[in-house]
Amino acid sequence: MPPFDQGRARDKSATIEMNPCGACPVRSLTVCAALDPEELRRLADILQTVRIEANHTIFGEGDAADALYNVTSGTVKLYKLLPDGRRQITGFLITGDFIGLALNESYAYTAETVTGCTLCRFPRKKLEALLDEFPKMQRRLFSMASNELAAAQDQMLLLGRKTAKEKICSFLLMLSQRAARRGHKDNPVHVPMSRADIADYLGLTTETVSRTFTQLKTAGIISLQEGNKIQIAGMDALYDMAEGC
């Protein structure tokens, strides 16, 4: 997975374009929703729109954190590694999500595309300067960070206390509900990530993920469809199984 080099705009894996925010179709979903036209223009002045292919690194754990990103299309995964290679995916980000809410001098995680993605890239210094001018935007970011924190606590409950079956059911429901909030179809659910990615997100192995999907399939609760889609037949059963009822 070759790194994304911001300097090489002609690299086949990444292209850079300029775009006005006023016409952005996903603005209402994200941090830019709070801004008026004048503020939007100021924001557009500092950002680049970036297109990145699937399975490419956006930035690596430990890199100097000199840019933040907003996902405008596609799916991104964030992960941390242990010295021996064990991996924990801390989140899958989709349209409207912001990369860099938890930020220090350097990135504390690697960001990698799962599918082809379009991102808005904000130079960090310039965005911070803008935040001081636009309290509304700062407030919006704080609110997004609060939601992230709540989601992180849910994920801790999942990782620490749920069984494999409960983890998979919770995962499918999370994808379904999130798709609904973003105005996408919530059933069947689009599941673009690999079994290995799902495993590293849920604290399992690929084998256990695969076996559990088979169990749910056999029980008639889900069915796998073309194009990485999963049809949820028993939504209520899924809810119950996600919490061990």
Next chain:
Amino acid sequence: MPPFDQGRARDKSATIEMNPCGACPVRSLTVCAALDPEELRRLADILQTVRIEANHTIFGEGDAADALYNVTSGTVKLYKLLPDGRRQITGFLITGDFIGLALNESYAYTAETVTGCTLCRFPRKKLEALLDEFPKMQRRLFSMASNELAAAQDQMLLLGRKTAKEKICSFLLMLSQRAARRGHKDNPVHVPMSRADIADYLGLTTETVSRTFTQLKTAGIISLQEGNKIQIAGMDALYDMAEGC
């Protein structure tokens, strides 16, 4: 564990006092650090100082979230429950920590004292109004939320991918480093919480926690002392074991 009722100031388990923030000894550690004297006075006008005994509930999961808190002394635990009683502690809060960064209409977790605690209680509406006036304070809260988020991601790595021994070592190091940051002694480490609390924080059982402490003791890496203190003999060994080296 009886609930803390804000109305009964004479309840033996909780007392309410008024206190000027200017003299607060822990101000530099927390959200109030950024404020000037005038702003501090405004803040002092809306807060109550609350004293709560050990093992009492501050608020419960699902309660209407009408107050935020700042811990000025003692240790607080936050946890979420599954319907069948399985519990995940999402954090232990100490002096300077803020309760309520992840906030919706209702609390998404229960907050309970581990030791006797002193808290600053902020009515939510009034604090939010103040935040609009004091961008510095909002910025400080955002920065605290960012740090919380980074800590939550570390905890996900721990819960999803670390072994029991690595979890315990990481936990002790976290306590030690945090104590140092707050100006307390970092070795021996003060560990006020029970084995059951540690287990529910690390995604283990009390038996496994106990067994692992015994292993580390036998290996000469730690030794248990009077008053819930743990002496770390092999700090370097502990660092290595926390990441599986």
Next chain:
DNA sequence: CGAGCGATTGAACGCTCTCAAAGTGAGTGG
């Protein structure tokens, strides 16, 4: 001194992992 709670230790079980092999599907080139 006895009750009671938390911590420790022991023994056996089981869920998930590890290791291994076979199946599936997309892309490539002959």
Next chain:
DNA sequence: CCACTCACTTTGAGAGCGTTCAATCGCTCG
């Protein structure tokens, strides 16, 4: 058009880490 490769997924068998169940220990408090 088909054989081949390669990556990913699925399935199987066995092992191990942490759990469960149970008993004992140790401390605090009435």
